[in-house]
Amino acid sequence: MERPCSITPDIDILTVYFPLAGFGQLPINAFVIKGEQPVLVDTGAPLDGDAGDAVPRFMSALQQVIDPAELKWIWLTHADPDHVGSVHRILEEAPNARIVTTFLTVGRMSLYRPLPLERVYLLNPGQSLDIGDRTLTSVRPPSFDAADTAGLFDSKSRAFFSSDCFGAILERPARGADDIPSSDLEAGQLLWATIDAPWLHKVNESAFAASLNQVRKMEPEMILGSHLPPARRMTEQLLRSLAAAPTATPFVGPDQAALQLMMAQLTGDHAGERATA
Ligand SMILES: [Fe+2]
Numbered sequence: 704m705e706r707p708c709s710i711t712p713d714i715d716i717l718t719v720y721f722p723l724a725g726f727g728q729l730p731i732n733a734f735v736i737k738g739e740q741p742v743l744v745d746t747g748a749p750l751d752g753d754a755g756d757a758v759p760r761f762m763s764a765l766q767q768v769i770d771p772a773e774l775k776w777i778w779l780t781h782a783d784p785d786h787v788g789s790v791h792r793i794l795e796e797a798p799n800a801r802i803v804t805t806f807l808t809v810g811r812m813s814l815y816r817p818l819p820l821e822r823v824y825l826l827n828p829g830q831s832l833d834i835g836d837r838t839l840t841s842v843r844p845p846s847f848d849a850a851d852t853a854g855l856f857d858s859k860s861r862a863f864f865s866s867d868c869f870g871a872i873l874e875r876p877a878r879g880a881d882d883i884p885s886s887d888l889e890a891g892q893l894l895w896a897t898i899d900a901p902w903l904h905k906v907n908e909s910a911f912a913a914s915l916n917q918v919r920k921m922e923p924e925m926i927l928g929s930h931l932p933p934a935r936r937m938t939e940q941l942l943r944s945l946a947a948a949p950t951a952t953p954f955v956g957p958d959q960a961a962l963q964l965m966m967a968q969l970t971g972d973h974a975g976e977r978a979t980a
């Protein structure tokens with residue numbers, strides 16, 4: 704885990720970088736909104752929630768930002784493992800917190816370990832939740848990898864928490880998206896979009912442009928993606944890059960020959976190369 708840091712006076716980010724061999728590094732972010740009713744947005748990846756340590760790494764990072772017992776809401780953007788890693792541990796340590804999510808996320812979680820229904824608050828895209836000093840509105844982002852995905856717009860910070868949308872695979876960690884050269888950021892976004900949402904190659908381009916326009920209309924002050932360093936006032940740049948995804952080169956993963964080459968490089972011998980001959 705990276706050291707937690709503040710994005711605004713009341714929003715902190717918890718990040719771990721996940722290496723993708725041969726491609727770069729994928730940030731996995733969770734966020735804490737320290738408002739009147741504190742909110743945790745997503746709960747890290749399983750490896751950081753159950754590393755065999757007395758205090759798993761995600762919990763340790765969270766405790767540096769807030770006493771989990773103060774949390775009132777845990778927003779799960781969807782049930783993919785990199786978003787729900789520590790959710791059950793947090794439910795134990797945050798007895799006053801309820802989970803805001805969709806019916807489909809609850810259903811998917813029941814395939815692993817069910818969420819306690821009495822602690823669930825179902826909110827569909829388009830619906831809002833008043834949490835005292837701000838309103839959180841559920842938003843279906845233009846791009847996603849799971850049917851249950853719902854991001855959120857925070858009325859106070861005007862941050863759009865976009866879940867997997869606007870992610871990027873990076874060469875190296877960065878504190879902010881504006882620290883990344885724009886051509887690298889665009890390439891990283893396109894690589895991520897073609898990996899994460901291959902269906903983008905089949906969309907009607909004008910329909911996709913209309914869904915990108917919904918983000919533009921929200922006029923977010925910043926985009927806080929689950930797989931992107933914080934992006935302040937970069938909405939147009941991020942939208943432009945994502946608009947190119949439907950016509951970008953489709954991603955094809957390494958095949959067996961490439962895997963054996965990688966393994967040979969990792970082990971320092973050439974057994975893999977011989978096996979491909
Ligand atoms: Fe996902």
Ligand SMILES: [Fe+2]
Nearest residue numbers: 783785867929
């Ligand atoms: Fe994700």
